[in-house]
Amino acid sequence: MIYLDNAATTYPKPESVYKAIMDAMKDYGANPGRSGHKLALKAGRGIYETRELLSKLFNIKNPMNIIFTHNATEGLNLGIKGILKSGDHVITTTMEHNSVLRPLMALKEKGVEVTIVKCNNKGEVNVKDIEDEIKENTKLIVTTHASNVTGTIFPVKEISEVCKKHKLLYMLDAAQTAGVYDIDVEKLGIDILAFPGHKGLLGPQGTGGIYIKEGLDIPQLKEGGTGSKSHELFQPSILPDRYESGTPNTPGIIGLGAGIKYILDRGIENIRNHEKKLTDYFIKNLKRIDHVKIYGPQDSERQAAVVAINIANEDSSEVSYVLDSVFDIGTRPGLHCAPLAHKTIDTFEQGVVRFSLGPFTTIEELDKAINAIKEITKEIN
Amino acid sequence: MIYLDNAATTYPKPESVYKAIMDAMKDYGANPGRSGHKLALKAGRGIYETRELLSKLFNIKNPMNIIFTHNATEGLNLGIKGILKSGDHVITTTMEHNSVLRPLMALKEKGVEVTIVKCNNKGEVNVKDIEDEIKENTKLIVTTHASNVTGTIFPVKEISEVCKKHKLLYMLDAAQTAGVYDIDVEKLGIDILAFPGHKGLLGPQGTGGIYIKEGLDIPQLKEGGTGSKSHELFQPSILPDRYESGTPNTPGIIGLGAGIKYILDRGIENIRNHEKKLTDYFIKNLKRIDHVKIYGPQDSERQAAVVAINIANEDSSEVSYVLDSVFDIGTRPGLHCAPLAHKTIDTFEQGVVRFSLGPFTTIEELDKAINAIKEITKEIN
Numbered sequence: 168m169i170y171l172d173n174a175a176t177t178y179p180k181p182e183s184v185y186k187a188i189m190d191a192m193k194d195y196g197a198n199p200g201r202s203g204h205k206l207a208l209k210a211g212r213g214i215y216e217t218r219e220l221l222s223k224l225f226n227i228k229n230p231m232n233i234i235f236t237h238n239a240t241e242g243l244n245l246g247i248k249g250i251l252k253s254g255d256h257v258i259t260t261t262m263e264h265n266s267v268l269r270p271l272m273a274l275k276e277k278g279v280e281v282t283i284v285k286c287n288n289k290g291e292v293n294v295k296d297i298e299d300e301i302k303e304n305t306k307l308i309v310t311t312h313a314s315n316v317t318g319t320i321f322p323v324k325e326i327s328e329v330c331k332k333h334k335l336l337y338m339l340d341a342a343q344t345a346g347v348y349d350i351d352v353e354k355l356g357i358d359i360l361a362f363p364g365h366k367g368l369l370g371p372q373g374t375g376g377i378y379i380k381e382g383l384d385i386p387q388l389k390e391g392g393t394g395s396k397s398h399e400l401f402q403p404s405i406l407p408d409r410y411e412s413g414t415p416n417t418p419g420i421i422g423l424g425a426g427i428k429y430i431l432d433r434g435i436e437n438i439r440n441h442e443k444k445l446t447d448y449f450i451k452n453l454k455r456i457d458h459v460k461i462y463g464p465q466d467s468e469r470q471a472a473v474v475a476i477n478i479a480n481e482d483s484s485e486v487s488y489v490l491d492s493v494f495d496i497g498t499r500p501g502l503h504c505a506p507l508a509h510k511t512i513d514t515f516e517q518g519v520v521r522f523s524l525g526p527f528t529t530i531e532e533l534d535k536a537i538n539a540i541k542e543i544t545k546e547i548n
Numbered sequence: 549m550i551y552l553d554n555a556a557t558t559y560p561k562p563e564s565v566y567k568a569i570m571d572a573m574k575d576y577g578a579n580p581g582r583s584g585h586k587l588a589l590k591a592g593r594g595i596y597e598t599r600e601l602l603s604k605l606f607n608i609k610n611p612m613n614i615i616f617t618h619n620a621t622e623g624l625n626l627g628i629k630g631i632l633k634s635g636d637h638v639i640t641t642t643m644e645h646n647s648v649l650r651p652l653m654a655l656k657e658k659g660v661e662v663t664i665v666k667c668n669n670k671g672e673v674n675v676k677d678i679e680d681e682i683k684e685n686t687k688l689i690v691t692t693h694a695s696n697v698t699g700t701i702f703p704v705k706e707i708s709e710v711c712k713k714h715k716l717l718y719m720l721d722a723a724q725t726a727g728v729y730d731i732d733v734e735k736l737g738i739d740i741l742a743f744p745g746h747k748g749l750l751g752p753q754g755t756g757g758i759y760i761k762e763g764l765d766i767p768q769l770k771e772g773g774t775g776s777k778s779h780e781l782f783q784p785s786i787l788p789d790r791y792e793s794g795t796p797n798t799p800g801i802i803g804l805g806a807g808i809k810y811i812l813d814r815g816i817e818n819i820r821n822h823e824k825k826l827t828d829y830f831i832k833n834l835k836r837i838d839h840v841k842i843y844g845p846q847d848s849e850r851q852a853a854v855v856a857i858n859i860a861n862e863d864s865s866e867v868s869y870v871l872d873s874v875f876d877i878g879t880r881p882g883l884h885c886a887p888l889a890h891k892t893i894d895t896f897e898q899g900v901v902r903f904s905l906g907p908f909t910t911i912e913e914l915d916k917a918i919n920a921i922k923e924i925t926k927e928i929n
Contacts, residue, residue, distance in 0.1 A: 168587055175579035176795060178587070185573055192566055192752060197878065198556035201885075203868060204878035206549055206559070237618040237754075240772035240794025265778070266794060269771035272781045365795060371573060373618075373754040373797025388769055390650035391621035392885030397646070398896070400653045400887060413621025413647060414557060414746060416754025416797060487584060497578065497585035504582075504773030506781060515779070 169496045169532045174315055174343060174473050174523030176365045176372055180426060184369055187425035191418040199417050200394035210417050217424035218407075224427055224435075225360065226351040227378055234410040235376045235420055239342045240266040241388070242361035242377030245410065246338050247271065247309060249385030250359075253278030255306040260284045260292050261507040262314045262321075267340055268507065271309075280304065286511050289464050290319030298329045307336045312344040316508040316519065317463030318446075318473030320344075327356035336383075342366060343471050346430050347439050347526075352378060359383070367438075369430065369526070370423025373416045379406070387412070438526045442472035445524050445533060449474055452537045458544045462512050462519060472528075475512075475519035478540070479547045483518035486543060490520070494539035498522050550877045550913045554906030555696055555724060555854050557746045557753055561807060565750055568806035572799040580798055581775035591798050598805035599788075605808055605816075606741065607732040608759055615758045615791040616801055620723045621647040622769070623742035623758030626791065627719050628652065628690060630766030631740075634659030636687040641665045641673050642888040643695045643702075648721055649888065652690075661685065667892050670845050671700030679710045688717045693725040697889040697900065698844030699827075699854030701725075708737035717764075723747060724852050727811050728820050728907075733759060740764070748819075750811065750907070751804025754797045760787070768793070819907045823853035826905050826914060830855055833918045839925045843893050843900060853909075856893075856900035859921070860928045864899035867924060871901070875920035879903050 170178050191213060197204070199211035218230035227233060236242045247270045251257055257274075259267060261283055268283075275281045282300045286292045297308060308330055313320045323339060330337040338359040341350060345360075346367025352360055357378075364374025379385060387402055391412030396403040403409060430438060446467040453459050453476060462475040478486050487500030501518040502509050509515040522536060551559050572594060578585070580592035599611035608614060617623045628651045632638055638655075640648060642664055649664075656662045663681045667673045678689060689711055694701045704720060711718040719740040722731060726741075727748025733741055738759075745755025760766055768783060772793030777784040784790060811819060827848040834840050834857060843856040859867050868881030882899040883890050890896040903917060 168585070170578070170587065172578060172583050172585065172588070175582050175588070176577065178577040180573065180577065185570065188573070189566065189570060192561065192569070196557065196559040196561065196753075197551070197553060198753070201556050202553050202878065202880035203865065204549070204553065204872040204880075206551065206878055207553070207556070207880075237622070237797070238794035241618070241770055244770040244772065244793075264773055265781070266772035268781050269773075269783050269793070273771050273783065363795065371797075371799055372577075372579070372795050373800045375794075389622055389625040390654050391625065391647035392645055392650075394885065397883035397885045398887045398890075400646070400649050402650050402654065412625075412650070413619035413756075414744065414753050416618070416752075416800065418752055419754045419797065419800065484584065491585040497583065497587055499583035499585075499588075502778035504775065504778045506779045509779075 169535055171522045171524060171528065171536060172497045172499050173525030174521065175499060177367065177369055177525045179527060180369050180371065181429040183429055184371065184422045184425045188371060188418045188422035191421040198414055213421040213424065214415060214417060217420050217427065220424050220427040221376065224431070225378060226353050229381060231406045232381055233376055233378050234407045235374070235415055237373065238375040239361050239363035242375055243267055243340060244270050245388050246359040246361060246377055246385065248274065248388065250307050250336060251279045254304060256280040256282065256302050256304040257307045257309060258282045258284060258297055258300050258305060259309050260286055261511045262286050262290050262292065262319060263311055263505065264315055264340065264342065265504040267309055283507065288512055290314045290317040290508065290512060291464065292321060294322055294325045294329060297326060301333050305335055307338060309338040309340065311340045312348065313471040314508060315343050315473065316503045316505050316521065317475050317512060318470035319463050320469055320471060323355050331356055343473065347435065347442060349435055364419070364423040368423060369426030371419045374419040374423045441526060442524055443467035445528055445530065446470065446472045446474065448530060449522065449533050453540065456541055456544055458547045459540060462514065472524040474522045477514065477517055477519055478544055480517065483520045486520045489543055490539055496536055496539055550916055552903045552905060552909065552917060553878045553880050555902065555904030556880060558748065558750055558906045560908060561750050561752065562810040564810055565752065565803045565806045569752060569799045569803035572802040579795055594802040594805065595796060595798060598801050598808065601805050601808040602757065605812065606759060607734050610762060612787045613760055613762055615760065615788045616796055617756045617758055618754065619756040620742050620744035623756055624648055624721060625651050626769050627740040627742060627758055627766065629655065629769065631688050631717060632660045635685060637661040637663065637683050637685045638688045638690060639663045639665060639678055639681050639686060640690050641667055642892045643667050643671050643673065643700060644692055644886065644888070645696055645721065645723065646885040648690055664888065669893050671695045671698040671889065671893060672845065673702060675703055675706045675710060678707060682714050686716055688719060690719040690721065692721045693729065694852040695889060696724050696854065697884045697886050697902065698856050698893060699851035700844050701850055701852060704736050712737055724854065728816065728823060730816055745800070745804040749804060750807030752800045755800040755804045822907060823905055824848035826909055826911065827851065827853045827855065829911060830903065830914050834921065837922055837925055839928045840921060843895065853905040855903045858895065858898055858900055859925055861898065864901045867901045870924055871920055877917055877920055
């Protein structure tokens, strides 16, 4: 299959990722941080190495401020629910994924005020619109780094500056950017960063995490055994233990480490440039095809390697089905767990066919996708 | 290494588990339940098959009542926090793991009444003691199936009958029993069952789950994208989607399925009998060694394949360290994330050295462990 669904999860992963996971399971498949024997210690070291690699990637001073979670969604829930209390006000945008919007809607029912700033039809936010919504009780701004629907890149640094100016916290959802964009939490002024392990970071599914800035006191979502302070009935306050109850996904986290090593070796700039080149090539060729409507900025400088299209008024699921069944090309159709984004770009009824490229996508694969789209459009009268 | 730390995580796993995980990652490493292309559908089917296998194993009528979680701890948090509200009363025991006690202590601070019934020095609970604590506002009884410290098996059926008699909910922590004991949620009358995927069920770390009886309306811990009802800003109420936000650990869950297939093929009774035989053999030989103190029932009919000991007044960590470094035997020392259990069996200061056996443990390995313990006791004056 020509896999163009990398925004859902990257596939394939580097060979070194598969190998690291298999080694962790077969050679030292013990429970880290509990027992003290060599296999348990080796598993614990493996997890710590991934923490260090993430620290290097995101310029995080203390690896202990990185919490491993089941996925980015859990990290977003932890951060959002940990910060916002009844009476607080939060600002977000219409381009957010349901992993941000649904926790906010749940909090709204508990007395949190939520403002959702409308983006333009390319999915772009006007930072002034965000600033205009700030009130006395505003505590947090949470935005995506890049839309999972249109790829639109958000002006993170500008939003962060607004946060600093008004003494608000800034939480970034890096689901579509971690591992491809240079994210420096210090330079960008990010207080909380949520990231999946299995997308741009090239780890396996079942991994993700959150960076919590030193000194932020966020309540945990879960309590349990931490392998630390076992004599206490209360959750320990030390990081990362406070947020990492129960057995972690040890082989997954070690595989994630191998993914990050691959990124650091290949160079994050090289990966980004590869994806930019492919994105521009794909958009340029799509523009030449009649009946194809392309969403988003249509410029790799302003969007991630995500290209959303429709063909005339065809149902996006139907197009995606033909791409899969006739042309062996994997894409995602419909609404992409981001209902307001689809309202913003006016595709709430039709959905979009999303082509999302990855570090292993090739020009040849895109040529086949372009030809397939041409074939499909021939059916349009 | 002679690995006798199976209560922390089973090691090794059956070869078929490693293979299933690798196939899922390499051959169809897509995101299940999101896109509609063949790889995504295959990943989704793999997850559903594991749900069906679990249903078969636990006699659960509807596979959709099984929720996959990051680990058993998350399942316990989901169940405990979902059921108990301020003003409710819950009964548990001193033999519980911190994965039960710490969520309860967190709820206690929010107005939930918690009664912890004291067990005897073998870790055994008197069901009458539980029943005596029932009050007007009692809503839930939560107990372990078998202690992770002493292996003591709890009288689940009797406790469940008390629950039915008083119209209470019964939640079972099957961390040490799922995959080794015949757990029939219907026959045993279990309303909520929490289980790890990576212990007796022989799946990889990063897996676990919870069964929620049909009709129980438990609030979710997290909201997010579910791949279903993407047009809605509110969390869908259908199961399992309500509780499974974000990308699941697809290869892990598929590996868990392979673990359950192995159990069903070998026969759960055969695994249990294997572990019983080994447990009795180990205890019988330990009893012959001077200076060795054995905790728990010391009878495989009444305990899981977990044997906790101490050698005279030696620090348990020191003994475990020698077992590892000199004899290449992996055990767990200290307090086992179950502080009240250690108070119950009077090992809060010394901890215990825990030997936990698994489906692949052999008599030869136990002979080596027995000889190692003999050697260590020779140092005692």
